[in-house]
Amino acid sequence: MTKVTTLNQFIIERQSEFPEATGGFSRLLHHIGIAAKKVNREVNKAGLVDILGRTGVENVQGEEQQKLDLYANETFLDELRASGECCGVASEENEEVVLFEEGLAQGARYVVCMDPLDGSSNIDVNVSVGTIFAIYRRLSPVGERVGQGDFLQPGRALAAAGYVIYGSSTMLVYSSGNGVNGFTLDPSIGEFCLSHPDIRFPQRGRIYSINEGNYERFPIGVKKYIKYCQEKDARTERPYTSRYIGSLVADIHRNMLKGGIYIYPETESHPRGKLRLQYECNPMAFIVEQAGGRATDGERRILDLEPEDVHQRTPFYAGSEAMMEKVTDFLRFFDSI
Ligand code: AHG
Ligand code: MN
Ligand code: MN
Numbered sequence: 001m002t003k004v005t006t007l008n009q010f011i012i013e014r015q016s017e018f019p020e021a022t023g024g025f026s027r028l029l030h031h032i033g034i035a036a037k038k039v040n041r042e043v044n045k046a047g048l049v050d051i052l053g054r055t056g057v058e059n060v061q062g063e064e065q066q067k068l069d070l071y072a073n074e075t076f077l078d079e080l081r082a083s084g085e086c087c088g089v090a091s092e093e094n095e096e097v098v099l100f101e102e103g104l105a106q107g108a109r110y111v112v113c114m115d116p117l118d119g120s121s122n123i124d125v126n127v128s129v130g131t132i133f134a135i136y137r138r139l140s141p142v143g144e145r146v147g148q149g150d151f152l153q154p155g156r157a158l159a160a161a162g163y164v165i166y167g168s169s170t171m172l173v174y175s176s177g178n179g180v181n182g183f184t185l186d187p188s189i190g191e192f193c194l195s196h197p198d199i200r201f202p203q204r205g206r207i208y209s210i211n212e213g214n215y216e217r218f219p220i221g222v223k224k225y226i227k228y229c230q231e232k233d234a235r236t237e238r239p240y241t242s243r244y245i246g247s248l249v250a251d252i253h254r255n256m257l258k259g260g261i262y263i264y265p266e267t268e269s270h271p272r273g274k275l276r277l278q279y280e281c282n283p284m285a286f287i288v289e290q291a292g293g294r295a296t297d298g299e300r301r302i303l304d305l306e307p308e309d310v311h312q313r314t315p316f317y318a319g320s321e322a323m324m325e326k327v328t329d330f331l332r333f334f335d336s337i
Contacts (some may be wrong), residue, residue, distance in 0.1 A: 007172060007183045007192035008034050014176070019287025024085045025135075025160070028110055029174070031083035032133060033192055035076045036172055039069025039117070040132060040185060043166040043172055046123050047110040060095040068123055069093055072116035072131060074196050086110050087138060088146040088185055089311040092279055095313040097151055097310060106143060110159065111136050111150045113279040113310065118163075128167035134283035135160040151310050155282035162287065163249045167265040173199070173253070173323030180256075196257075201293030203256055205259025205320040206240045211249045216239065217268040219298075221331035225263075248275060252284050252318060256291055261327060265298065271314035272301035273297070281316045 002045050007015075011026045014109030038140050073093040080086040084104030090097045090113040091257035101107065101183060113134040122129050137159050162174025170185040171254045172192050182196030208229045215223065229240040245251050264284060266336070275281050295318035296300045317327060 004186075005194040007194070010181065010183070010194055010250040015176070016157050016267070021068045021278075024109060025176070027159070028080070028083045028085040028112075028135065031079040031085075032076070032162075033172060034113070035079035035197070036131060036192075036256075037185065037190065038075045038079075039072045039118050039164070040070075040170045041066060042171070043123070043129060047188050048125065060092075064201055068129075069117045070121055074113055075227045076116050076131065076133075078111055078216075081105060082106060086112050088112075088150065089114060090151040090278060091116060092276060092311075095311075097146075097148070099146055100185070101145070107141060109138055111146060113136050113283070115149060115203050115276070115279045116334075118249050118280065126248040128165055128245060128247050130166065130224055130247055130253075131164040132249060132280055132283050133162055134158055134222045134279060134286070151278065152307045154306055155277075155285055158282065158286050161283035162255070166203075166330065167250060167253075171195070171253075173287065175287055180291045199256060199291050200319055201288060201291040202259030203214050203292070204230050204235055204322040205255065205261065207243050207255055207258060207260030208263070208323075209242070209244045209255060209260060210265075211244060211246070212242070214269075218265055219331070219335075221334035222263060222265045222327075223331040224334055225327045226231070228326070248280055248284065252288065255286065256293065259320050261323040263327070264316045270313065272313045274313060275324065277302070277305060277312050277314045278310050281318075282313055284316075285313045285318060293319055294321055296324065296328070297317075 008030055011029050015026050073091055080089055081100045085108050087105050087108035088097055088099045088111045092115045115132040117129055119129040124143035136153050140150055160176035164172045172181050175181040180199040182190035182199055183219055186193050195200050230239055255262055264275050281302050288295045297315045298317055
């Protein structure tokens with residue numbers, strides 16, 4: 001029988017990669033795995049029970065929340081609190097950061113930034129959604145109150161990051177800075193099992209992912225790059241294929257396995273971009289880079305941006321090295337003329 005490595009086994013085996021390893025990080029990830037299984041259960045029955053639908057309240061970005069957003073938020077918050085290893089969370093669904101100040105959490109060394117349910121507009125049509133998480137070591141001394149500074153660390157300071165994709169199967173993909181590994185949930189045993197060891201982002205690709213409905217409002221360099229993707233050229237295997245799910249997690253996941261580029265540039269309605277730096281772009285950029293791809297805001301490396309607000313937005317370009325190089329050339333060239 002083939003030997004299966006579960007997520008828990010894997011993180012315990014890899015614990016020694018953390019210089020200060022005490023099992024704390026393993027516990028944190030273990031609880032993230034539990035939350036993912038609970039959210040997965042609800043996502044799977046979303047069409048069956050009355051958890052689906054709008055709550056009628058708006059989140060801090062002024063977007064309408066759906067019930068599953070709230071469920072996922074509460075579930076991840078509960079599990080992170082229960083881990084005893086997390087002293088606070090910045091979430092897309094909470095305007096203010098949530099601090100855990102009681103019990104075990106007082107001695108906790110990690111803070112988490114998360115998008116509990118990404119791509120939520122896809123739920124009612126049975127299309128993949130995700131969860132994104134970013135784990136930082138706190139900067140403030142253990143025992144003292146966690147401050148904004150703990151949540152406003154640049155992506156390059158990440159201790160680990162990952163995502164869960166609730167798709168045709170459910171996967172948890174994470175990196176703690178030594179490559180990227182993917183685990184598929186085996187529903188028969190209720191465990192995430194190592195299915196995609198050492199994921200590598202193909203250096204070239206043929207998929208471009210962008211919401212072309214916004215075409216008229218894109219920067220000129222992006223418009224020209226889209227046209228480049230659509231032109232016929234046998235040598236460079238163009239035209240490329242357009243694929244856009246509208247769940248960042250699912251779009252990046254596909255492109256990382258197959259080779260491609262994801263772009264959410266600044267537009268008229270979102271002059272600073274739409275995606276959020278701390279709990280969407282930084283964790284996804286960390287994964288992308290760890291797999292050998294590249295992620296920028298069109299100019300600067302995402303992981304080097306200095307965050308000022310936990311909910312701040314940024315343009316986002318992420319994908320295969322060669323495609324990122326090409327789009328960057330277009331942006332530079334057309335910006336300068
Ligand atoms: P969320 O559901 O967490 O608000 O995120 C939605 C994000 C992201 O997942 C996706 O790539 C993007 O918004 C889609 O935006 P458009 O509908 O504007 O293309
Ligand atoms: Mn999102
Ligand atoms: Mn969300």
